[in-house]
Amino acid sequence: MEAKYAIVFSALIFSLFIIGETATTGSWKLLKKSIGISAMHTQLLPNDRVIMFDRTDFGQSKILLPEESCTDISPDDKIDCSAHSVELNLLDRKVRPLTVFTDTWCSSGSLAPDGMLLQSGGSGTGQRAVRTFRPCANCDWTEDQKGLVVPRWYASNQILPNGKVIVVGGRGQFNYEFIPKSSLPSDFKVFALPFLRETRDAVENNLYPFTHLSTDGNLFIFANTKSILFDYINNRVVRNDYPVMPGGVSRNYPSTGSSVLLPLKLGSINSTIGAVPDAEVFICGGATPNSYISAIKGTFLPAAKSCGRLMITAKEPKWVMEEMPIERVMGDMLLLPTGDVLLINGAKKGAAGWYLGREPVLNPVLYKPESSNFELMQPSKTPRMYHSTAILIADGRVLVGGSNPNSNYNFTEMFPTELSVEVFSPPYLSSGPRPKINLAKLKTEISYKEPISIGFVSKKKEGIENVSVTMVAPSFNTHSFSMNQRMMVLKINQVRQVTRNYHVIDCFAPETPNIAPPGHYLLFVVQNGIPSRGSWMHIS
Numbered sequence: 163m164e165a166k167y168a169i170v171f172s173a174l175i176f177s178l179f180i181i182g183e184t185a186t187t188g189s190w191k192l193l194k195k196s197i198g199i200s201a202m203h204t205q206l207l208p209n210d211r212v213i214m215f216d217r218t219d220f221g222q223s224k225i226l227l228p229e230e231s232c233t234d235i236s237p238d239d240k241i242d243c244s245a246h247s248v249e250l251n252l253l254d255r256k257v258r259p260l261t262v263f264t265d266t267w268c269s270s271g272s273l274a275p276d277g278m279l280l281q282s283g284g285s286g287t288g289q290r291a292v293r294t295f296r297p298c299a300n301c302d303w304t305e306d307q308k309g310l311v312v313p314r315w316y317a318s319n320q321i322l323p324n325g326k327v328i329v330v331g332g333r334g335q336f337n338y339e340f341i342p343k344s345s346l347p348s349d350f351k352v353f354a355l356p357f358l359r360e361t362r363d364a365v366e367n368n369l370y371p372f373t374h375l376s377t378d379g380n381l382f383i384f385a386n387t388k389s390i391l392f393d394y395i396n397n398r399v400v401r402n403d404y405p406v407m408p409g410g411v412s413r414n415y416p417s418t419g420s421s422v423l424l425p426l427k428l429g430s431i432n433s434t435i436g437a438v439p440d441a442e443v444f445i446c447g448g449a450t451p452n453s454y455i456s457a458i459k460g461t462f463l464p465a466a467k468s469c470g471r472l473m474i475t476a477k478e479p480k481w482v483m484e485e486m487p488i489e490r491v492m493g494d495m496l497l498l499p500t501g502d503v504l505l506i507n508g509a510k511k512g513a514a515g516w517y518l519g520r521e522p523v524l525n526p527v528l529y530k531p532e533s534s535n536f537e538l539m540q541p542s543k544t545p546r547m548y549h550s551t552a553i554l555i556a557d558g559r560v561l562v563g564g565s566n567p568n569s570n571y572n573f574t575e576m577f578p579t580e581l582s583v584e585v586f587s588p589p590y591l592s593s594g595p596r597p598k599i600n601l602a603k604l605k606t607e608i609s610y611k612e613p614i615s616i617g618f619v620s621k622k623k624e625g626i627e628n629v630s631v632t633m634v635a636p637s638f639n640t641h642s643f644s645m646n647q648r649m650m651v652l653k654i655n656q657v658r659q660v661t662r663n664y665h666v667i668d669c670f671a672p673e674t675p676n677i678a679p680p681g682h683y684l685l686f687v688v689q690n691g692i693p694s695r696g697s698w699m700h701i702s
């Protein structure tokens with residue numbers, strides 16, 4: 163009897179230990195075994211639906227289009243009545259097939275200020291397409307097959323302070339243009355960007371350049387190892403004094419690393435150039451410049467372990483190098499509501515491209531910018547190699563999908579085409595009760611500089627002073643880069659205690675569209691490192 167109790171008891175202790183351990187290093191859950199396609203491109207919409215798509219030229223997916231949509235497929239493509247885009251509703255996990263008419267392969271996108279997904283380029287029939295998707299219950303894609311002036315494949319997009327989107331580069335395109343097209347003559351022009359020619363090497367290790375809107379309104383562009391600050395209005399390089407990123411590593415496709423603009427702290431205006439908040443870029447991983455060629459020949463070189471931080475607003479910018487606990491190529495970097503950065507997906511060896519990655523990195527790594535600390539998280543069971551994606555969703559979890567390093571849908575390859583979608587819960591979701599925003603009193607439409615008050619309920623008594631409010635832009639993720647990813651830590655005026663558990667934070671909306679381009683953001687209250695659920699709000 164006693165022995166039996168002892169076993170039960172130690173099993174209990176053991177499982178508590180296991181739970182305790184996963185609580186501090188996150189946890190994984192399968193959300194959908196199959197969404198029917200492979201999530202190669204992913205965007206969260208302000209109605210908590212996620213738009214995903216792969217490509218139209220690599221065979222039948224596992225989800226059919228409604229019959230009437232099938233007949234609309236453009237005649238120059240083979241008749242394929244399977245869908246290559248879906249909408250995943252996070253509220254009920256339902257998947258709805260959507261119709262893309264032209265090839266979306268290796269394209270780019272942005273959420274427009276009105277919440278419409280504006281997506282551009284691709285391959286073949288889709289190389290000049292601009293597609294739009296309006297969030298509504300039964301909406302579908304619309305396409306303008308001549309929406310871009312030139313073909314763009316592997317380009318990067320950035321939403322601008324004026325609400326338009328700049329589309330930068332693409333294979334063989336050393337230039338940029340703006341979408342959506344209006345009647346402005348400048349919309350129908352292509353502007354030269356020689357930097358993209360200068361940073362190209364033998365294998366074009368500068369595709370999907372990293373683009374980040376700096377706090378002064380100029381565009382920071384990083385490609386391969388080099389960066390510039392660029393005035394896209396006057397077609398002028400503003401700064402070219404950024405040092406080459408050390409490490410002997412190429413950081414862009416196909417030596418794919420990743421990049422984020424670290425949280426912009428709006429309460430501390432201490433920039434050395436003008437009264438704008440400092441902006442710091444953080445780039446991790448990638449591979450040696452010859453990794454792609456070497457992988458094609460069958461030798462899979464170790465990916466980079468190095469990361470670098472560059473204060474792009476500094477008078478004398480210098481890379482501060484750091485080292486991840488694991489090598490990573492084709493990893494994604496995501497800003498979490500707390501301001502920490504999650505490194506997720508990818509491989510330890512090889513490069514981006516079909517069949518060229520080896521040794522999947524199953525463990526995400528949590529990076530704390532304040533302490534430069536890297537923490538290893540619980541591993542996933544699913545390799546997420548080339549053509550995988552990850553995005554932050556409103557509840558604070560990370561949605562992970564895709565992976566298809568194959569030239570078609572293949573479910574028996576070494577790294578099969580993945581149709582599943584998982585969620586990773588960062589440690590903050592098991593660290594205690596979450597603050598709860600009072601939605602009834604939350605203003606969801608705000609203007610620049612406006613004072614805003616956010617009420618929240620907290621079960622914790624202590625640490626009321628340790629509160630922040632963050633705004634996160636929903637990004638377009640593909641090929642390890644989250645376009646338009648951005649976080650602001652709002653300037654707080656005061657935190658008022660109203661009742662024992664109810665507090666109101668008086669803070670200020672971002673000052674200008676240079677700091678936060680107009681559009682939808684997720685707003686979080688973070689208390690002692692634990693975020694609330696995100697609430698959608700719109701700034702204009």
Ligand SMILES: *[C@@H]1O[C@H](CO)[C@@H](O)[C@H](O)[C@H]1NC(C)=O
Binds near residue numbers: 570573574
């Ligand atoms: C999938 O990959 C395996 C292994 O390379 C190959 O034998 C098989 O023919 C492929 N199937 C398809 C449908 O391409």
Ligand SMILES: *[C@@H]1O[C@H](CO)[C@@H](O)[C@H](O)[C@H]1NC(C)=O
Binds near residue numbers: 628689690
């Ligand atoms: C504030 O929260 C952070 C987590 O973000 C924690 O590390 C720190 O100890 C907290 N400070 C206080 C004074 O509670």
